[in-house]
Amino acid sequence: MQLIFDTLTGNTRRFAHKVADLTGVEVVALADADPRAPYLLLTYTFGSGAVPESTAAFLGQHSHWLRGVVSSGSYHWGESFGRAGDVISAQYRVPYVARVNKSGNAEDVRRVADWLQTHAANAAD
């Protein structure tokens, strides 16, 4: 499993590296990614709930190996916080693994690491 991140402010990149530090999974920037195997997408939500155009364009081409989504966002948006993840999760029928405020906290990192582990175990079955 790869972690593919799309970022504007650097928050999803920092979050992806925190997850990688804990799990050892490979981290790839969306601009450089050409997935040929399962990946977890880390993206962000702009303002009131938009999926970034770069992410939408990428998914248009590479949704086949998408296994889950994490969205960073701003807690200030209340019910729309991290909505890009809801949109992607519904559209591609993949789990919304974590909704994180900005670059996330230790608990968010752990949740994603646990998911990666469970997913790897299931894939090996």
Next chain:
Amino acid sequence: MQPHTDPFSATNWSEPEDGFSTTFYEKYTSQLWFPEEIPLSNDAIVWKSLSDAERWTYIHASAGLNALDTLQGEVGMPALRHLVDGHIRKATIQFQGMMEDIHAKSYSLMNKTFLTTSEEREVFEWVRTQPQLQNKISIIMGIYNDPDVSNLGLWKKMVVSCMLETALFYSGFFYPLYLAGQGRMVSAGEIFNLIIMDEAVHGVYVALLAQEKFAEMNEAEQAYALAWYEDTLMRLYRNELAYTEMLYAEVGLVDEVKKFIRYNFNVLADNLGVERSFEDEEINPIVRNGIKAKGTTHDFFSAKGNSYSKIAVEALTEEDMDDIWPEPRRVTRKEPARTPLLEALAHD
């Protein structure tokens, strides 16, 4: 004033200076709102049911925010707009400045709605004499007025702007969110939510510009900049703790507000791409509920409210006219497609 050496150019929105400013500009224009659109009359009744201590904290928290938004609109944004390069960036920051002025007016309108004239005067005088509030303003103002306009100098100005909007406002935001989270003062709470959403985007935009400036510094400058950041942040944080103790003692929320301030200082760090200054903490659940609280839409045509989205505009065409007046206006014309509703109207 130096004479222009280069010819003055126009703003070219087809070839933006970067990949994000246009998005922010459009975000700002799409979420534009005015306080007059959110009636406070229901809250005026609730206001009378609050205790003296609750009213005191509420109105002084808002008045402090008024001063800070006035500072941003009048000093901060013009300083940044003057110093950043690029027509679109300048336009985006100028728009931000106007939003700050609208926020300041919102606070003033709340005072006008809830207070008597003499109470109003007392609050404005309090702003002028409250030591921690004036200290906060003078630290920030000092950076804005600093003649250093090197990368480092400009970065500092951007950073204090973000400090204000992403962290230092939150000692004031806490209380209205806390009451809105309990279903009290919900219309004013909606205004606060609109302001918070504006400030959240401002904080990201100016932080992106700051990240760019930071990347242009050499290693020694970056090390100095980070030491300055930690030092300035701690100075402002200590001041904020004293301000909070004064503002929230009577309503018994001092520790909860301090937690909220630290939480938002960490958001600031994330926006700027620097190390977080504080341990992970949770936001008070009532405040979180105040942020989540769904607003009501007061005005059908503009769909305003904190679930706000600006209505999209589309040009009228011949077909629209045919839809509105289904009677054949031109006998030679093909029968237009009708929606069931218009069909029903046509047969009315």
